[in-house]
Amino acid sequence: MAQTRFSAGRRDILRILGSGAAVSALPFGIGLAGAADKLVVGVIYVGPRDDFGYNQAQAQAVAALKKMPGVKVVEEEKVPETVAVQKTMEAMINQDKASLIFATSFGYFDPHVLKMAEKYPNVRFAHCGGLWTAGKHPKNVGSFFGYIDECQYLDGIAAASASKSKKLGFIAAKPIPQVLRNINAFLLGARSVDPKATVKVIFTGDWSLPVKEAEAANSLIDQGVDVLTCHVDSPKVIVETAERRGVYSCGYHASQAKLAPKGYLTGAEWDWQTPYTQIVKATLDGKPMVNFLRGGLKDGFVKPSPFGPAVSAEAKKKSEAVKAAMLKGDFPIFKGPLLDNTGKTVIAAGKVLGQQDPLLESMNYLVDGVIGQV
Amino acid sequence: MDAAMNRAMRAVAPLAPFTAAALAAALLFAAFLAAQGFEAPEALGLVVEGAFGSAFAWQNTLARAAPLMLTALCVALPARAGLVIIGGEGALALGALAAAMVPSLTAGWPALPVQLLMALAGFVAGGAWIAASAWLRHVRGINETISSLLLSYIGIALFNFLVEGVLRDPASLNKPSTPPLPDAVLIGPLPGLEVHWGLVWGVLACAAAWFLLRRTVFGFSVGVVGGNPRAALMAGLPVGALLIAACFLGGGAAGVAGMLEVAAVHGSANASLLAGYGYAGILVSFAARHNPLGIVAGAILVGGIGASGSLLQRRLDLPDAAVLVLQGALFVALLAFETLNRKGARRV
Secondary structure: OOOOOOOOOHHHHHHHHHHHHHHHOOOOOOOOOOOOOOEEEEEEOOOOOOOOOHHHHHHHHHHHHHOOOOEEEEEEOOOOOOHHHHHHHHHHHHOOOOOEEEEOOHHHHHHHHHHHHHHOOOOEEEEEOOOOOOOOOOOOEEEEEEOOHHHHHHHHHHHHHHOOOOEEEEEEOOOOHHHHHHHHHHHHHHHHHOOOOEEEEEEOOOOOOHHHHHHHHHHHHHOOOOEEEEEOOOOHHHHHHHHHOOOEEEEEEOOOHHHOOOOEEEEEEEOOHHHHHHHHHHHHOOOOOOOEEEEOHHHOOEEEOOOOOOOOHHHHHHHHHHHHHHHHOOOOOEEOOEEEOOOOEEEOOOOEEOOOOHHHHHOOOOEOOEEOOO | OHHHHHHHHHHHOOHHHHHHHHHHHHHHHHHHHHHOOOOHHHHHHHHHHHHHOOHHHHHHHHHHHHHHHHHHHHHHHHHHOOOOOOOHHHHHHHHHHHHHHHHHHOOOOOHHHHHHHHHHHHHHHHHHHHHHHHHHHHHHOOOHHHHHHHHHHHHHHHHHHHHOOOOOOOOOOOOOEOOOOOHHHOOOEOOOOOOEOHHHHHHHHHHHHHHHHHHOHHHHHHHHHHHOHHHHHHOOOOHHHHHHHHHHHHHHHHHHHHHHHHHHHHOOOEHHHOOOHHHHHHHHHHHOOOOHHHHHHHHHHHHHHHHHHHHHHHHHOOOHHHHHHHHHHHHHHHHHHHHHHHHHHHHO
């Protein structure tokens, strides 16, 4: 197999070049598809649009954009966070005449979106997850995100109520602040029901590793965990594994209820339609770019999945009560005294961190009750 | 007249299999699209327009092709020595990491020496990783294909461990990265173009590899080892050293690809740069039959498919998987027609 011949030299090259010539000889001449009178919006996804997760949540909002009058959407999926995404943004601007681009993966922001925003000051770039900072980042860039830890807290309530072993499992990609905040909120929600509940965490190391995610799910179930949730790009494998093994699950990003009709309790879903519509409307009306957009349950940025059949009436009542408080805006999740799982005080007694507190954006600990290591 | 005709025929003949392969792939893809209810002629037109239809399309293609030239060399150079190496992704990761460490150690230096040192660091790190497979092969008889793949996983794990651990810039909150490179050290675009200097590095590396393999005693010796290691031993060639050297150079090329990703694209080492260039390089090298000059064309072809895939998605609402069908059809056709051609060549 390794006995490759190197006899052909120049001929090989000619042959390869020849194919290029042959291909370029094919007829072409397709004009621009972008309609001049409409706002062309480009949307870029890092994974497939039908992943039952992160990308699907974005695609659901885009489906709503497509119904807006005066808007034409062009989409591209599975675009890696490399020079490829820069070229895709440029192609949307040059070939499709897009004047607003939604770059939906966190890793697109720095350097890719920032670079393109400087190069195309008349195009607007909306990025999901980044932390737009006045004075540091271009004015034609905006970042939007949601306080989804509120839904994770509600998940925790449903999970601890349904659990018999009071051992919950969380499969996460990387120990970064956004993920840690979700894990901690889930634990705090669970402990509000049962102060002895624990959350065991497994970090897989990357955003989309279905095999490792399945292994982690099985391993946690073997250790007595009877409710699983996660923070990875697609919860599909984890929710399916939980259902097959007969344990409960809470979803993430989008609804996975269809994948686990028996064991799906509830889930933390994005409601990206809210920020998407706001940003597109501002563009259509010629108002300045919305640079910083964040919100939680009460702002319609996130929503819990409808309860599954396994959620008890009592759990529903508890969850609805907390949700009502969150909708009123007076339910801070992180407040002192709070210990991390090494025994160190991370929030002093009497101190309350509101959802918008920038301290929460740099969370680097797991709270007491979470079994795992950052 | 006959002689002239003959000469013309002979010049054109080698192009025939490749042209046929491209046409066959186009037909296959068209049939696939038609079966899905798409306008096949329009789609084929978009394939060409997206990859080569304008100055912008060409630059799009070349920007995507640049890193593949270097990672394909990580397959082609060891292949000359008879080794099938598929661990380029790990070499790229470690090359990127080594390169990203250089600026913090050379604060205050002018840009050019820092960049060269970064390239050297990337080259040595990537080279050492792939050379380890050759060494294991030579000393312990371990299959280099398997060991290079497994070492690649270790390399990537090491990369993630260090980038998320001791080498992490504390300011990189939700995207763990090494500290950002100083602006002066960043490698910019080619004058007047949107493609960075990595393209030139890639083409030069391919040319140098071709010269090394085809025009030097070293290249000839490596070829002898690849042809028949026992005969090479009998002839007194240092087989182990040649295997290791060929792999070191190949791994080095992938390491430099990693360095370029850091210095020309990302500005730091982070997990985004592990986008599969090391694996795509395997495809490119095999399509080019491990010929370093053929790699330049092969990389442009794969880059072109990336660029046209982008346009296909946006204009026809095709899923990304359809683009994979096009790429698959093209490479299967290429290999099939290549085999036909080689059978013919052997008979002569």
